[in-house]
Each structure stands twice: as structure tokens, then as C-alpha cells.
Amino acid sequence: MIKPIKELGQNFLRNHEAISKIVSLLNIAENDNIIEIGPGEGVLTYEILKSPKNFKLTSIDVDDRVAEILAKIEDPRFKFKLANILKESEIFKQDNYKILGAIPYNITSPIFHLIVEQDNLPSKVVLVIQKEVAEKITDPKKESYLSNYLKYFFDLKYEFTISRNDFYPAPKVDSAVVTFIKKENVSEIDKKKFSNFLHKTFRSPRKKINKVFSKEVLQTCSIDENLRPENLSQAEIIKLYQME
Secondary structure, rough: OOOOHHHHOOOOEEHHHHHHHHHOEEEEEEEEEEEEOOOOOEEEEEEEOOOOOEEEEEEEEEOOHHHHHHOOOOOOEEEEEEHHHOOOOHHOOOOOOEEEEEEOHHHHHHHHHHHHHOOOOOOEEEEEEEEEHHHHHOOOOOOOOHHHHHHOOOOOOEEEEHHHHHEEEOOOOOOEEEEEOOOOOOEEEHHHHHHHHHHHOOOOOOOOOHHHHOOHHHHHHHOOOOOOOOOOOOOHHHHHHHOO
């Protein structure tokens, strides 16, 4: 065990049932390349390595104390890298890879962007994140900048809730597990331009979209000018983006 460091956003999962369910969502297959973000004490790491399949697991953490704990693992399928995941790029340049992690709340959005911005997207992502954020990106009745950005590339699913009491130390809010499944045959898009467009669209999500787009553009796209950005479907968002 290691003492959690608040500045690193460390809250260690203690619920063994949740740990097993999280790893099962990876659907580990032969020859998978798995990237684990922030292994901490290694509870998910050890659970992954219970699989008899032939795969490779790379766990990345910025905390050198984690390196000492995971150095005890003697499994040829496993390696640990002491690094800041937000500054990594080479690790994503591999085929058939998946991502798993119970990530610090304070870097959730940067990690989402890091995942999407890769030229080679992961086939599956399983993340433990703040429950409120999980609801925000998966609720089809209340879309946002982030939900649209992610959903262009992935199918998102809210899997289950994890109580704050299942962590040490207990955070102030509950967590949730969300899965991302890469969409096939997605049209190429300028990710930076699309991100800027979404920022513009959702800058004032409670205001009607006629405050953002002209009447002519909305009529061309057959979109009700009295809608709010959060009420737009992704198909409507893409229509508006294509008019830019």
C-alpha cells in the first residue's frame, strides 16, 4: 500500500467486485495491446494479468512509488513505464490497442482529448471517471461539447456506478465506469476545426441556436431555430459543421 497523494488526484479503488467488472469490460483477446493509465496500487493490473490470454500490458504512472510496487510483477506480458500519460505519444502508435484506467478527476478532459487526438484510435476504452462527467457525456437528452466530440469517434456507454465509499481516501462524489467503442467507417474530419466549432456551438448551451447560427443556415439544415445546443442530435451538429 502507498499513501495517496492529493496533488496527483489519487483515490485507490477497494471494491473487488467492481475491479473484476471493470476488467471484464475490456474483453481481453489474444494479441491485444493494453494501456493502463494510472495503475496506482495495481489492483486493476493484477486483475488483468489473471487472464490466460497472450497479450501485452503497459501500465503508465507518474508516481515513482508505483514503479516500486509493480516491479514485483514477474510476467513477460507486463511492463511499467514511469511517465506522464499526457506527454506520451509513441505508446499510441500500435495496432489493436485498448485503454483502461481509473483516472484522476482533474485530468479527465485532457485524457479524453489525448485519446481522440491520436491518429490511431483505440478499439476500446474503459475508464473510471466522476459520475457527473459520465452522465454528461452519455445522456442523449442533454448533449454537450464533450459528448459530441467523443461520440463522433466512439459509441459511449454508461456501465455502472461506483460509490465514493469504495475508494481510499473516499472522494466527495461517486464514480462511474464508461466504455468507448471505436466506430467503424467514420468520415475523416479536421479534429481541431471540429473542436473549435463545438466550442462555439456550446459556448452558451442554454441560449437558442439562432444566437449562434444564422436563420438561413438553420433553414438549410432543416433545424428548428428555437432549439438549444444541448437538444441537437449529432446528425444535426454534423450538418451545421459542414456548413461552416
